[in-house]
Amino acid sequence: MFSGGRHAINSRVSDSAIILDSLEKSFPPASTGWRAFLQPFSNPTSPALRGISLQIRQGEAVALLGANGAGKTTLLRILATLLLPTRGRASLAGHDVLTEPAAVRRHLGYHAGSDLGFYARLSGRQNLSFFGRLHHLADDFIAARIRLLAERLGLQNALDRQTRTLSSGTIQRLSLLRALLHQPKVLLLDEPTRSLDAIAAAEFRRFLKSDVLARQGTSLLFASHTMQEIEFLADRVAVLEEGRLLAFDTPTALRAAAQSPSLEEAFSKITGRRLHPAGEEAP
Amino acid sequence: MMQFLRDLLLFFRRDLRIASTYRSPFILEAVEALFGATTFYYVARFVDSPSLRAALPQGKTYFAYSLVGFVFFDYLNAALDTFDRSLQEARDSGTLEPLLVTQVSLPVVLAGSAFYPFAATTLRIAVYVGWAAALFDFPLNAANWLAVAAVLAATLLAFSGMGILSAAYLLLFKRGNPAKWFILGVSSIVGGMLFPVEILPPWLQVIAHLNPVTYALEAMRGALLDGAGISTISHSLLLLLAFGSFLLPVSMLVFSWVLRRTKITGTLTHS
Numbered sequence: 001m002f003s004g005g006r007h008a009i010n011s012r013v014s015d016s017a018i019i020l021d022s023l024e025k026s027f028p029p030a031s032t033g034w035r036a037f038l039q040p041f042s043n044p045t046s047p048a049l050r051g052i053s054l055q056i057r058q059g060e061a062v063a064l065l066g067a068n069g070a071g072k073t074t075l076l077r078i079l080a081t082l083l084l085p086t087r088g089r090a091s092l093a094g095h096d097v098l099t100e101p102a103a104v105r106r107h108l109g110y111h112a113g114s115d116l117g118f119y120a121r122l123s124g125r126q127n128l129s130f131f132g133r134l135h136h137l138a139d140d141f142i143a144a145r146i147r148l149l150a151e152r153l154g155l156q157n158a159l160d161r162q163t164r165t166l167s168s169g170t171i172q173r174l175s176l177l178r179a180l181l182h183q184p185k186v187l188l189l190d191e192p193t194r195s196l197d198a199i200a201a202a203e204f205r206r207f208l209k210s211d212v213l214a215r216q217g218t219s220l221l222f223a224s225h226t227m228q229e230i231e232f233l234a235d236r237v238a239v240l241e242e243g244r245l246l247a248f249d250t251p252t253a254l255r256a257a258a259q260s261p262s263l264e265e266a267f268s269k270i271t272g273r274r275l276h277p278a279g280e281e282a283p
Numbered sequence: 284m285m286q287f288l289r290d291l292l293l294f295f296r297r298d299l300r301i302a303s304t305y306r307s308p309f310i311l312e313a314v315e316a317l318f319g320a321t322t323f324y325y326v327a328r329f330v331d332s333p334s335l336r337a338a339l340p341q342g343k344t345y346f347a348y349s350l351v352g353f354v355f356f357d358y359l360n361a362a363l364d365t366f367d368r369s370l371q372e373a374r375d376s377g378t379l380e381p382l383l384v385t386q387v388s389l390p391v392v393l394a395g396s397a398f399y400p401f402a403a404t405t406l407r408i409a410v411y412v413g414w415a416a417a418l419f420d421f422p423l424n425a426a427n428w429l430a431v432a433a434v435l436a437a438t439l440l441a442f443s444g445m446g447i448l449s450a451a452y453l454l455l456f457k458r459g460n461p462a463k464w465f466i467l468g469v470s471s472i473v474g475g476m477l478f479p480v481e482i483l484p485p486w487l488q489v490i491a492h493l494n495p496v497t498y499a500l501e502a503m504r505g506a507l508l509d510g511a512g513i514s515t516i517s518h519s520l521l522l523l524l525a526f527g528s529f530l531l532p533v534s535m536l537v538f539s540w541v542l543r544r545t546k547i548t549g550t551l552t553h554s
Contacts (some may be wrong), residue, residue, distance in 0.1 A: 029548050040455045040548055074549075080384050084546040102386060110384045116377025119297065133293050134385035136286065153329040162304070178381065 009144060015265040016094075017186050017219035018056040018079065024090035025049040025074050025243075041271040044086055048074045053089065056236075058185070061213055061220040065267060066240035072223035074224055075240075076188045079221070080110040094183045106135075109179030109218075113166040113191040115171040120164035124155065124174050127163055142181065149177045154203070168195040173204065180212065187212060189222035193229060205232050227263045237263070241271045290387050292393025295402070306363065313410050320414040320421075325349050338482055343508055347422055350415055351504050352476035354408045356467065358435065359496065361404040362442040363463040369396030379552050381417035389542055390535070393450060401439065422508060430513050432504035437523040438499045442466065444530030451541040452533070457553065495526045523534035 014103045028042035049071045056062050064072040079092050090097045093107035118127045125146060132142035150156050158166055163174070172195050178205045179187060190261040192208075193201035209232065213217045224230055230237060231251055239247040239254070247270050249255055251263050258266035267273070302308075327346035339348055370393060373379040382392050415421035451464040473480060473487055474496035480488055491497045502519035505511035513520065545551040 037456070040544060040550065044547060077549075080381060082546065082551060083378065083549055084543065086547075102388075105384050108384065110381075112380060114377055114380075117381045119301060119378065120377065121301045122297070126300060130293065130297050131381060131385060132401060134290070134382065134387050136386050137325075175381075 001109070015058050016055050016062065017055075017058045018221060019089070020052050020054050020075075021089040021092045023049055023052040023075075023078070023090050024086045025071075025083065026086045030224075032272065048243050049085075052240075053088075053243045054238060054245060054248050056219055056221060057219040058219055059213070060235050061208075062232050063234035063237045064221065064223040064227075064240060065230060065237050065263075066223075067271070067273065069242070070240040071243040072240060073190055074243075076110075076190050076221065076223060079104075079186075079188055080108060081105055105183040106182075108184070109184035109187045111172075111175050111187075111189050111192055113172070113189065113194045114167040114175070115195050117175060118163040118171065121162055123160050123162055124166070125159040128159075128174070128178055131178050137182055144151075144181075145181050146177070149180055152207060153177055160267045162192060169197060169200045172196055173200075176204070180218075182216065183216070186219045186221065189220065191223055191225065193224075193226065200230070201226075205229055209233055212230040227267075231263060239267060239270050246270050287391065289396045291398055294392070295398040298396070298399030302403070312407055316407065317414045317418075318547070319353075319420065320350070320411055323353065324419040325413070338479055340479070340504070343504075345420065346415075347508055348504065349477050350412070350421060351507055354411055354499060355438075355500055355503050356476055357408055357411075358404055358438060359442055359470070359499075360467060361400050362439050363446045363449060363466055364460065365397040365400040365545040366393045366443075366446040367453050367460050367463070368400070368452055369393055370450050372396075374503075374552060383551070393447070394486065397446075399444070405435075419524070425510040426507045427510045427512055430511060430516060431503070433520060434499060434502045434506055434516065434523075437520050437527070438503075439498070440527035440531065441495055441523040442527075444514050444527060444534040447531075447534035447538050451538045454541050454545050457550075467494065470494060472486070473497070475500045485500055495523055498522045 024047065026044035026047045028044050028069055029040055029046050031042070052071075052075065063247075064070075064075060066072050074083065078085050078090055078097060081097055081104055084098065092104045095106050095107070097104040118124075119130075122130070128146050129139075129142055132145070137145075146159065150159055153176065154261045155170065155173055155177060158170050158174065163171060166174070172192070175187075176192065181191075193204055196204055208220065213220060213233070220233070222233070234251060236248060236250050237254055246259075249257070254266045254270070255261070255263060258269040260266040262267055324346050327344065327349060331345055332487040335345055339345060369380075370442065373382060373392070373396075383389060387395075412421060416423040445462040445466055449460045452459060452461055469490075470476065473483065473491040473494055475491065480497055482490035483491060498519040502511075502523075505516050505519075542551070
């Protein structure tokens with residue numbers, strides 16, 4: 001019924017920003033009491049991703065849609081080289097996450113959606129310069145990028161204030177600026193508008209669409225629970241359920257295949273999860 | 284290599300900038316050092332006796348002897364604590380993840396984050412010793428500064444391996460610093476910090492002579508109080524270097540294994 005699922009993909013396809021080939025990830029089971037001491041040495045037996053295969057083209061925006069625990073964050077963290085896959089392969093911008101992690105990091109921008117992650121006593125500009133230099137960028141280039149991106153994200157007034165004085169929403173935008181500082185080919189975002197109010201979230205999406213995607217041709221893989229955001233940004237949607245890829249297609253195609261008027265309903269039919277009348281997922 | 288040094292310098296500048304936003308601690312620490320040196324001086328005068336002097340190396344006062352032991356332990360504490368603390372701070376502030384997706388590796392992050400604490404400890408010790416020299420006749424005029432610097436460098440090298448092991452332990456188990464506990468705890472008794480190891484029972488003296496801290500302190504007192512040159516303290520320096528050249532690679536291997544393990548278990552950035 002739906003495209004996607006397990007199928008072999010040639011490892012190097014020139015126009016692919018991301019390739020996942022039968023990707024699996026398991027974690028050690030949670031332990032309590034004295035057994036928790038042995039947990040770091042336990043075998044990973046709790047599956048979080050079960051053989052995900054997909055390909056994301058250069059310049060394409062793909063949304064990861066799934067309930068909590070579906071594997072969205074795990075997938076993003078593997079691509080960000082923060083986790084090692086258990087089996088299968090993942091590559092970003094033509095570089096394998098396992099064997100070429102430094103090259104992968106050169107081409108990715110990662111924003112985990114958290115409003116932490118900055119040195120509270122340093123200003124926004126000092127923080128951004130520090131992280132820019134850790135990407136081995138030249139000072140002039142960093143200064144120019146900060147100026148340009150701050151203007152587009154409306155952050156000019158936040159740059160010279162200590163980050164401890166900034167709101168969650170401003171920190172989020174600062175975090176996106178940091179992720180874009182080194183002009184990454186691929187942007188990985190984990191619930192990027194989680195802490196933003198409705199207007200800030202809308203502006204954030206517009207910036208991503210008009211600037212990052214359209215103007216710079218950056219590829220985007222993002223996890224979100226907001227259907228409106230997915231409809232606005234995503235060329236294709238990967239529906240995950242308990243670590244499995246159930247569907248991978250355009251929002252229109254998913255709606256058509258599920259014979260549903262909305263993406264929410266299509267998601268409900270694909271995953272078999274019931275929705276509240278208001279569209280909220282049932283507890 | 285140049286890039287590595289530039290990366291280290293970046294972390295030093297970051298920490299210096301952060302420290303400069305807290306201005307009063309510099310002044311408070313200088314005052315605290317004055318109180319500390321004064322306390323040491325009067326305790327030393329109180330306990331001073333012919334028998335105590337007889338137990339100390341020739342010509343040394345208990346004040347000079349114990350102050351060197353105290354400031355040396357401050358340094359040792361920095362070597363054992365700094366990797367651990369920088370990792371914990373990065374995790375708690377949420378900066379660890381953004382750091383790990385840059386072009387620098389976690390070992391470079393930890394090494395870079397150690398620079399400022401070492402420099403701050405050196406400054407604190409200098410203030411301490413400065414007060415002691417200015418007010419209480421701490422004998423600085425005899426010091427061989429080149430030898431003092433050599434002992435400090437060898438000590439850092441020797442004990443940084445323990446600090447790295449401690450950071451590995453923290454990555455794996457999330458809390459605790461067993462290396463610090465073991466080295467500082469054992470060495471405060473069998474390292475010669477406040478009393479010569481010669482007054483210990485024979486079996487404890489055996490442990491003391493297996494402990495690299497004993498040699499480091501002997502060399503430090505020789506260089507600082509007797510003006511001993513590098514050739515005079517070369518035996519202690521070589522022992523420290525041998526200890527470091529064994530422990531540093533071993534600790535780096537253990538750390539690499541633990542880092543990989545936490546990326547498997549998904550606990551790298553967990554507190």
